[in-house]
Amino acid sequence: MLTVTDLSIRFERYDRGLTRTVLTPVHHLDLDIGPGEIVAVIGASGSGKSLLAHAVLGILPDNCRVDGEIRFKGDPLTPARQKALRGREMVLVPQSVGFLNPLKNVGAQVRRAAILGGAAGRDAPGITDAAFARYGLAPAVQALFPFQVSGGMARRVLTATATVGRADLIVADEPTTGLDQEAAQQSMAFLRSLADEGRSVMVISHDLSAVVPVADRVAVFLSGTTVEGAPAGSFNGQPEALRHPYSRDMWRALPGHGFDPGPDRAAGPTWSEGEADGCPYVRRCARADAACADTFPPKRHFGRDFVRCRHA
Amino acid sequence: MLEARGVGHRHGRNGPWVVREVDLTVAPGEVVGLFGPSGAGKTTLGNILGGYLAPEAGAVFVDGAPLPRRGYLPVQCIHQHPELAVNPRWPLSRTLREAWSPPEALLGALGILPGWLGRYPHELSGGELQRLVVARALGPKTRYLVADEMTVMLDALTQARLWRTVMDHCRERGVGMLVISHDVALLSRVCSRTISL
Amino acid sequence: MRAARTVFPGSPGLAGLRLAEALGLGSRRGRWLWAMGICLAVFAAVPVLAWLLGDAGLEPDLLARNQPPSLGHLFGTDSLGRDMLSRTVHGLVLSLRVGLLAAAASSVLALVLGVASASLGRAADGVVSWLVDIFMTVPHMVLLILISFAVGGGARGVVIAVALTHWPALTRVIRAEVLQLRGALYVQTARRFGQGPLAVAATHMLPHLLPQFLIGLILLFPHAILHEAALSFLGVGLSPHTPAVGILLAESMRHLSTGYWWLGILPGAALLALVKCFDILGYNLDRLLDPKTSQE
Numbered sequence: 114m115l116t117v118t119d120l121s122i123r124f125e126r127y128d129r130g131l132t133r134t135v136l137t138p139v140h141h142l143d144l145d146i147g148p149g150e151i152v153a154v155i156g157a158s159g160s161g162k163s164l165l166a167h168a169v170l171g172i173l174p175d176n177c178r179v180d181g182e183i184r185f186k187g188d189p190l191t192p193a194r195q196k197a198l199r200g201r202e203m204v205l206v207p208q209s210v211g212f213l214n215p216l217k218n219v220g221a222q223v224r225r226a227a228i229l230g231g232a233a234g235r236d237a238p239g240i241t242d243a244a245f246a247r248y249g250l251a252p253a254v255q256a257l258f259p260f261q262v263s264g265g266m267a268r269r270v271l272t273a274t275a276t277v278g279r280a281d282l283i284v285a286d287e288p289t290t291g292l293d294q295e296a297a298q299q300s301m302a303f304l305r306s307l308a309d310e311g312r313s314v315m316v317i318s319h320d321l322s323a324v325v326p327v328a329d330r331v332a333v334f335l336s337g338t339t340v341e342g343a344p345a346g347s348f349n350g351q352p353e354a355l356r357h358p359y360s361r362d363m364w365r366a367l368p369g370h371g372f373d374p375g376p377d378r379a380a381g382p383t384w385s386e387g388e389a390d391g392c393p394y395v396r397r398c399a400r401a402d403a404a405c406a407d408t409f410p411p412k413r414h415f416g417r418d419f420v421r422c423r424h425a
Numbered sequence: 426m427l428e429a430r431g432v433g434h435r436h437g438r439n440g441p442w443v444v445r446e447v448d449l450t451v452a453p454g455e456v457v458g459l460f461g462p463s464g465a466g467k468t469t470l471g472n473i474l475g476g477y478l479a480p481e482a483g484a485v486f487v488d489g490a491p492l493p494r495r496g497y498l499p500v501q502c503i504h505q506h507p508e509l510a511v512n513p514r515w516p517l518s519r520t521l522r523e524a525w526s527p528p529e530a531l532l533g534a535l536g537i538l539p540g541w542l543g544r545y546p547h548e549l550s551g552g553e554l555q556r557l558v559v560a561r562a563l564g565p566k567t568r569y570l571v572a573d574e575m576t577v578m579l580d581a582l583t584q585a586r587l588w589r590t591v592m593d594h595c596r597e598r599g600v601g602m603l604v605i606s607h608d609v610a611l612l613s614r615v616c617s618r619t620i621s622l
Numbered sequence: 623m624r625a626a627r628t629v630f631p632g633s634p635g636l637a638g639l640r641l642a643e644a645l646g647l648g649s650r651r652g653r654w655l656w657a658m659g660i661c662l663a664v665f666a667a668v669p670v671l672a673w674l675l676g677d678a679g680l681e682p683d684l685l686a687r688n689q690p691p692s693l694g695h696l697f698g699t700d701s702l703g704r705d706m707l708s709r710t711v712h713g714l715v716l717s718l719r720v721g722l723l724a725a726a727a728s729s730v731l732a733l734v735l736g737v738a739s740a741s742l743g744r745a746a747d748g749v750v751s752w753l754v755d756i757f758m759t760v761p762h763m764v765l766l767i768l769i770s771f772a773v774g775g776g777a778r779g780v781v782i783a784v785a786l787t788h789w790p791a792l793t794r795v796i797r798a799e800v801l802q803l804r805g806a807l808y809v810q811t812a813r814r815f816g817q818g819p820l821a822v823a824a825t826h827m828l829p830h831l832l833p834q835f836l837i838g839l840i841l842l843f844p845h846a847i848l849h850e851a852a853l854s855f856l857g858v859g860l861s862p863h864t865p866a867v868g869i870l871l872a873e874s875m876r877h878l879s880t881g882y883w884w885l886g887i888l889p890g891a892a893l894l895a896l897v898k899c900f901d902i903l904g905y906n907l908d909r910l911l912d913p914k915t916s917q918e
Contacts, residue, residue, distance in 0.1 A: 127651050158551040168496040176650075263464065290578065293462045293607040319580045322610070359582075366585035368610035374586035477810055497816035509807040514829050520808075524815040564815075 114313040117144040121182035151314040153324045156334030170193030203282035204275040213259040220255025230278015244273040265296040288322040298390045301327040336393035356420040427451040431483035451601040458612035461622030470622035471573040476500030499568040507554035516596045525564035534590045552583040571590045573605040654906040661899040679708025698884035710889040720850040724853040725842035727785035736796025754790040792838040833911040840904040844897040
């Protein structure tokens with residue numbers, strides 16, 4: 114359904130005066146999502162995961178340059194095609210109600226999404242009612258404005274907005290943040306039901322324990338690149354089921370597992386600092402050697418799984 | 426001893442009580458968890474204890490005296506969103522110095538790199554900012570720490586590392602902590618007892 | 623995030639492109655600075671030009687009446703033979719002076735009222751909001767004319783009227799900004815580290831307020847200038863012999879049908895250009911000072 118190959122995103126930014134800096138928040142990124150699958154992109158907050166979603170939908174700011182290839186249903190996603198498909202065949206479930214129009218009630222916004230998604234104008238109210246019922250929202254909620262809905266309700270409204278259409282690709286940005294455990298599980302269950310209808314879902318999250326039980330596959334995101342692609346089940350067993358040292362350290366750090374902050378090697382940055390540098394995990398990795406610091410680790414495949422580590 | 430005695434809060438004269446009749450104590454060096462579903466008033470209670478909100482009913486006492494209204498507050502709060510807790514137009518070194526001058530060793534233990542201090546908040550990630558916010562709150566005059574979903578925005582590794590350092594620091598100095606979280610696994614890791622709202 | 627601290631290389635090829643690069647035109651921020659510099663140069667040029675032209679062109683010259691634009695009289699002459707370029711430039715100087723006075727007075731008023739409204743409690747807020755509402759509901763021109771007459775008319779009346787009517791919008795902006803700052807977590811946290819209220823206001827709140835204030839001030843100029851012109855156009859206040867753009871435009875109305883197009887169009891275009899310069903200056907300053915757009 115969606116295949117991302119060797120994606121990089123660069124943008125230039127001003128420092129003091131007229132000096133410009135080129136940042137590469139995303140590079141060497143590979144991802145592949147099949148129909149009916151939930152793929153979770155897991156990584157530290159602020160590490161550029163949202164940029165990946167924005168690149169797929171073509172909503173990056175103007176000063177960005179995107180390289181690499183994104184294919185949707187087999188054909189490359191050009192800016193024109195992104196514009197045509199956005200909101201119709203691929204939709205974003207944003208992080209918060211801050212993304213909704215504050216001046217329109219939520220019912221009107223879901224109806225508009227339905228029409229954008231291809232429904233006829235007169236069918237839209239019916240589809241909207243059905244979507245509200247499906248996510249356990251009372252019909253009266255349709256008349257509320259975004260600032261009036263609570264966190265859990267907002268999550269359902271956002272999901273409804275993104276799913277009234279016939280979109281085949283759903284991108285959910287941090288669908289569990291700010292929700293308590295029950296609401297978070299419900300939010301993930303909504304996405305599961307959408308995947309079970311044959312749609313593809315990309316979930317972007319830093320919250321391993323909330324996302325992994327529902328996802329099919331996990332892509333581990335570190336410093337702008339995917340260092341490992343593995344079945345979600347690998348996170349349920351022993352850390353040895355995972356291939357990349359970062360994935361294993363992350364697994365061991367979960368409160369429900371070891372709560373182990375890992376070897377305190379330099380407590381180094383989670384962001385590496387130069388294009389030509391080696392492995393992004395080199396400063397924190399217990400197995401790093403000189404070669405890891407010099408060359409970017411090649412991608413090694415194991416069936417559908419892959420890892421970017423010289424030692425795995 | 427940090428104490429809440431019969432604390433209650435509601436919005437407006439006739440609004441429903443968000444928090445009602447809460448009694449709670451945190452002893453120096455003790456780590457107490459506060460658990461509850463969203464909307465139970467965890468954050469409201471945390472803000473009352475940290476002096477951000479005056480309670481409608483009851484009062485908060487530190488070592489027997491009411492919360493001071495001026496000067497350095499012995500109860501410090503750390504919130505979920507570090508980017509709201511720092512001035513976006515200040516370099517981070519200035520933000521840090523506003524409270525105290527943390528020693529190099531503490532900055533190192535929190536994984537704060539010297540280079541971050543010259544930068545502005547929007548140039549750092551949420552995890553990096555939160556470490557600075559934590560360092561800022563750990564001054565010698567801090568007797569109690571209220572951590573409201575302190576690591577909910579962070580990945581597992583950063584979360585574990587941050588808690589390790591904060592727990593060590595607080596144990597060493599006898600700082601009492603109230604840990605507000607919806608994460609049962611986390612609470613059972615760090616707290617000696619847990620209260621449900 | 624990977625950061626390479628490099629300046630973008632200059633575009634290869636054409637010398638013109640190289641020159642543009644050297645001047646900083648190749649970068650967004652460079653273009654903003656250039657636009658602002660040009661605007662400032664225009665403002666400086668107006669009084670300098672008035673001084674160079676002197677007052678000679680303002681005297682009637684009955685031998686050179688109603689001449690179309692030529693090298694001798696770039697903007698042509700009017701029915702009394704006065705040089706329209708001199709009259710326009712002197713009019714623009716007056717516009718700038720009125721604009722400066724009125725915008726300064728209005729923005730100081732807005733700053734005081736806005737800060738008071740947001741920090742002195744409910745009663746002060748009520749009074750200021752009520753005043754703002756009153757001033758905003760009365761049609762602007764009516765208010766201008768009323769105040770202008772009430773304070774005794776003349777040039778003084780125009781300045782006072784323009785100064786007293788342009789504060790409400792900026793007051794609202796500043797009030798909202800202060801309210802938001804007072805509620806900001808980092809401001810409240812600063813108090814908990816033992817910072818006094820005055821220290822917090824000076825170190826945390828002022829740096830946020832100043833850019834808003836500065837931009838508000840600059841964007842008041844075009845309003846003030848256009849309203850001065852409008853008042854003069856309607857004949858309120860200034861004597862018909864004063865070279866004010868509004869008066870020039872009013873006079874030109876009588877000659878429009880006779881084909882003396884330069885009497886209205888050229889001073890009008892000059893006024894428009896001046897106003898647009900303020901607009902561009904304010905817009906670019908806003909983009910430069912806002913950290914969100916500044917780094918793009």
